[in-house]
Amino acid sequence: MSGVFIQESSPHLMPGNSVERMMRHVLYALVPGYLVCVVIFGWGVIINAVIATVTALGCEALMLYWRKRPVGRFLSDHSAVVTALLLAICLPPLAPWWLTVLATGFAIVVAKHLYGGLGYNPFNPAMIGYVVAIISFPREMTLWVMPLAEQPLSLLQSLQYQLGGSLPAGLSIDAITAATPLDAIKQALGRSLTIHELGGQRVFGLFGGNGWEWISLAFLAGGVWLLITRTIRWQIPVAMLGGMALMALLFQFIDADQYPSPLFHLFTGGTMLGAFFIATDPVTASTTPRGRIIYGAGIGIITWIIRTWGGYPDGVAFSVLLMNMAVPTIDYYTRPRVYGEKGRGE
Amino acid sequence: MSLLHPGTVGHFHGGLKLERHKRESCDRPIGTCPLADELTLPLQQHIGEPAEPLVRVGDQVRKGQMIARASDYVSAPVHAPTSGTVTRIEALMVPHPSGLSAPCIVIEPDGEDRWIDELPVVNDYRSLDPSALRNRIREAGIVGLGGAGFPSYIKLNPGRAGQIDTLILNAAECEPWITCDDRLIRERAGRIVAGAEIMIHALQARQCVIGIEDEMHEAIAALRQAVEGTGIEVIPVPTRYPAGGEKQLIQVLTGLEVPVNGLPLDIGITCHNVGTAAAIADAVHEGRPLISRIVTVTGQVGEPRNLDTLIGTPVRTLIEHCGGYAGTPGRLIMGGPMMGFTLRNDTVPVIKTTNCLLVMDPPARHETPMPCIRCGECATVCPARLLPQQLYWYAHAKNFDRIQDYDLFECIECGCCAHVCPSHIPLVQYYRYAKTEIWNMEREKERADLARERHEFRLERLEREKREREERMRKKKEALSKSNKGKDDPKKAAIEAALKRVREKQARAAQGSDKENDA
Numbered sequence: 001m002s003g004v005f006i007q008e009s010s011p012h013l014m015p016g017n018s019v020e021r022m023m024r025h026v027l028y029a030l031v032p033g034y035l036v037c038v039v040i041f042g043w044g045v046i047i048n049a050v051i052a053t054v055t056a057l058g059c060e061a062l063m064l065y066w067r068k069r070p071v072g073r074f075l076s077d078h079s080a081v082v083t084a085l086l087l088a089i090c091l092p093p094l095a096p097w098w099l100t101v102l103a104t105g106f107a108i109v110v111a112k113h114l115y116g117g118l119g120y121n122p123f124n125p126a127m128i129g130y131v132v133a134i135i136s137f138p139r140e141m142t143l144w145v146m147p148l149a150e151q152p153l154s155l156l157q158s159l160q161y162q163l164g165g166s167l168p169a170g171l172s173i174d175a176i177t178a179a180t181p182l183d184a185i186k187q188a189l190g191r192s193l194t195i196h197e198l199g200g201q202r203v204f205g206l207f208g209g210n211g212w213e214w215i216s217l218a219f220l221a222g223g224v225w226l227l228i229t230r231t232i233r234w235q236i237p238v239a240m241l242g243g244m245a246l247m248a249l250l251f252q253f254i255d256a257d258q259y260p261s262p263l264f265h266l267f268t269g270g271t272m273l274g275a276f277f278i279a280t281d282p283v284t285a286s287t288t289p290r291g292r293i294i295y296g297a298g299i300g301i302i303t304w305i306i307r308t309w310g311g312y313p314d315g316v317a318f319s320v321l322l323m324n325m326a327v328p329t330i331d332y333y334t335r336p337r338v339y340g341e342k343g344r345g346e
Numbered sequence: 347m348s349l350l351h352p353g354t355v356g357h358f359h360g361g362l363k364l365e366r367h368k369r370e371s372c373d374r375p376i377g378t379c380p381l382a383d384e385l386t387l388p389l390q391q392h393i394g395e396p397a398e399p400l401v402r403v404g405d406q407v408r409k410g411q412m413i414a415r416a417s418d419y420v421s422a423p424v425h426a427p428t429s430g431t432v433t434r435i436e437a438l439m440v441p442h443p444s445g446l447s448a449p450c451i452v453i454e455p456d457g458e459d460r461w462i463d464e465l466p467v468v469n470d471y472r473s474l475d476p477s478a479l480r481n482r483i484r485e486a487g488i489v490g491l492g493g494a495g496f497p498s499y500i501k502l503n504p505g506r507a508g509q510i511d512t513l514i515l516n517a518a519e520c521e522p523w524i525t526c527d528d529r530l531i532r533e534r535a536g537r538i539v540a541g542a543e544i545m546i547h548a549l550q551a552r553q554c555v556i557g558i559e560d561e562m563h564e565a566i567a568a569l570r571q572a573v574e575g576t577g578i579e580v581i582p583v584p585t586r587y588p589a590g591g592e593k594q595l596i597q598v599l600t601g602l603e604v605p606v607n608g609l610p611l612d613i614g615i616t617c618h619n620v621g622t623a624a625a626i627a628d629a630v631h632e633g634r635p636l637i638s639r640i641v642t643v644t645g646q647v648g649e650p651r652n653l654d655t656l657i658g659t660p661v662r663t664l665i666e667h668c669g670g671y672a673g674t675p676g677r678l679i680m681g682g683p684m685m686g687f688t689l690r691n692d693t694v695p696v697i698k699t700t701n702c703l704l705v706m707d708p709p710a711r712h713e714t715p716m717p718c719i720r721c722g723e724c725a726t727v728c729p730a731r732l733l734p735q736q737l738y739w740y741a742h743a744k745n746f747d748r749i750q751d752y753d754l755f756e757c758i759e760c761g762c763c764a765h766v767c768p769s770h771i772p773l774v775q776y777y778r779y780a781k782t783e784i785w786n787m788e789r790e791k792e793r794a795d796l797a798r799e800r801h802e803f804r805l806e807r808l809e810r811e812k813r814e815r816e817e818r819m820r821k822k823k824e825a826l827s828k829s830n831k832g833k834d835d836p837k838k839a840a841i842e843a844a845l846k847r848v849r850e851k852q853a854r855a856a857q858g859s860d861k862e863n864d865a
Binding site: 004005006007008009010011012013014015016017018019021022070073074077117118119120233282283285287288289292331335336337338339340341342 | 358359364445522593597603604605606608675676677678679681683684685686687688689690691692706708709710713714716717718719720721722723725726729730731732733735736752753756759761764765766767768769770772774775778
């Protein structure tokens with residue numbers, strides 16, 4: 001054979017990784033966290049996830065079509081599903097359907113595609129969606145289901161409430177909802193109670209937030225799997241958890257009655273989800289090894305500050321967005337020292 | 347000064363653990379490639395200026411005869427690989443990533459393989475001045491056989507006395523599939539060590555180490571046996587691509603880094619390939635110029651193996667001698683799968699830098715790349731510790747100033763970044779494009795500067811000529827007016843005197859009439 005051979009640029013080996021594979025890994029890693037959430041908060045979690053996924057895929061397809069991008073190729077990268085599932089898990093388990101649709105639609109259409117689509121969005125789309133929802137509809141966003149309720153709503157009852165707003169006869173919304181541990185602490189400290197006095201109010205579980213500690217453990221397990229499969233790198237989660245723990249430890253040491261322990265902070269609210277699944281979104285995070293440590297630590301510290309002194313019970317979403325803003329600067333000042341170069345940091 | 351940490355080796359940043367595929371071609375001994383009907387010898391098989399032909403069409407040449415001479419300091423001569431007739435000297439397709447044609451000398455062998463009458467053997471190289479020894483190596487047309495093809499004699503220049511501390515021989519054949527150095531070491535370790543001793547003398551180096559990948563067990567054993575009693579050290583290094591990159595090997599062996607924009611020479615090191623060492627031994631001890639080399643023929647061929655091949659042999663001859671194409675050949679690569687380049691067809695010749703011919707499947711479905719998701723995997727594996735994602739961003743945006751701030755020119759084009767990229771972006775292609783554009787811009791700027799200088803010089807010359815002309819005119823006028831002044835004076839005086847007389851006469855006449863009126 002002396003015919004013409006195929007011309008191409010080196011390297012000639014097939015790459016082993018793909019965007020689709022990375023996103024699929026993230027989806028697998030979300031499974032344990034989702035399962036525990038369903039056990040603790042009921043069917044609403046699944047309903048939210050389904051509504052969000054359908055909305056995300058629909059918006060993604062529409063935007064790709066409008067932007068004249070190959071719809072099939074980009075839909076199959078699973079990035080829209082990842083955004084949907086990360087956002088859905090942050091919403092209250094009995095959120096009305098329109099809230100989920102609105103938040104997800106905003107995340108995909110505005111935060112992702114209006115900034116240029118996959119790879120070009122400066123802010124984490126799921127967190128933008130969440131922040132839009134919590135700023136616009138604070139009441140709906142703080143109605144959390146009581147963890148491990150004695151008589152949880154059935155699938156049908158959940159659907160009726162989320163789609164139609166009607167509860168079964170004889171059941172009031174107050175009977176099935178409860179403040180989240182972070183919310184409860186915020187309110188209690190506002191009433192000059194001490195952490196110690198809160199002990200009996202089902203706020204604390206064995207080591208973290210009541211019910212939330214198991215969810216956090218499940219997300220931690222998924223995150224460790226992501227680390228093992230090298231889908232994410234260790235710097236951001238370790239720095240975020242470390243930054244938060246350090247702040248909590250410092251202030252607990254100053255006044256244990258006013259400031260909850262590091263363990264409580266790590267195993268409640270969105271800490272574990274944020275550390276392994278949200279802050280590690282490659283598109284919006286810092287890309288240099290040192291930059292990732294600064295970025296992660298910044299999120300951990302700001303989250304703790306918002307939880308402690310801010311106006312919102314949890315602060316993961318705000319701190320992720322704040323650090324997203326700082327990424328170009330962080331990346332610029334943390335460039336690694338090039339081989340053979342003297343004088344720039346390692 | 348001791349550069350080496352005894353008993354330990356360092357590491358380099360990033361890199362990849364790749365499937366090696368060495369067994370395919372390495373289990374068979376080196377064969378000899380049959381004589382082809384026609385040998386095509388490009389005048390440029392090295393980095394630098396092309397060689398200048400010394401023969402004409404129709405000339406009879408003997409094996410080992412110099413047929414083109416080095417045209418510059420950075421250049422290398424070309425020798426006839428066998429005896430025969432020069433049939434053509436013209437631009438032909440050469441093995442180069444560009445796929446372009448370049449001037450070549452074509453020899454039709456007479457089949458007698460007659461050597462030139464007297465081979466320039468050096469009997470005792472130790473008695474020879476290092477510079478004379480380097481000249482012998484230059485005249486033998488030896489260039490780096492590892493792939494780059496830089497004229498070897500230049501890298502054997504010791505600079506000022508004692509500048510070279512360590513000679514490193516690179517036996518870390520880190521790209522998958524390639525085994526020509528491995529086989530050479532196993533079968534001809536003595537030649538390599540003989541070449542190393544010549545190089546030590548030429549460089550006046552204090553020590554010599556051979557860096558070799560730790561999975562090349564048989565080669566390590568062969569080298570260790572060959573270096574016994576010579577003081578040369580064999581150091582296995584971790585098998586990790588690109589361990590055989592010059593900068594990476596230096597870092598692993600010595601813990602030192604070649605400075606940015608610098609040379610290994612700056613830290614007292616010079617690095618040569620083991621194949622080059624063997625070629626130098628042949629040139630000095632036997633007077634044999636570089637007219638053949640060992641080429642790995644592997645991948646989708648009937649019987650992968652290494653072949654001792656005359657330079658200029660068409661690629662097709664080697665493939666045929668190795669059982670022809672097998673399986674589904676789609677890509678014909680000269681070099682390895684990470685840094686080699688694809689050939690359009692198999693009629694191009696083997697040249698001095700051809701270490702491997704790899705036949706691969708057609709690439710899997712060619713998709714358009716996805717956008718960069720900034721995952722940073724490329725930075726994790728980059729042996730130069732660059733930020734490939736930033737380089738890509740600036741190359742894509744054609745921001746050629748910024749891309750140089752991010753040290754584009756420290757990129758060794760090893761391909762690690764592109765191999766791990768989840769978006770399948772052809773990163774190396776972008777870097778090559780940016781480098782080429784910057785080189786073009788610099789050349790363009792140089793040309794423009796030259797043109798501007800010429801233009802300014804011309805303007806200045808015109809201005810000067812104009813000034814000189816005016817000066818001459820002025821002087822002429824001045825001279826003219828001076829001489830005129832001298833001539834006019836008596837006339838003017840006469841006229842003025844006449845006028846004066848007239849005025850006096852009139853005055854007197856007026857006085858006279860006044861008196862008459864008074865009377």
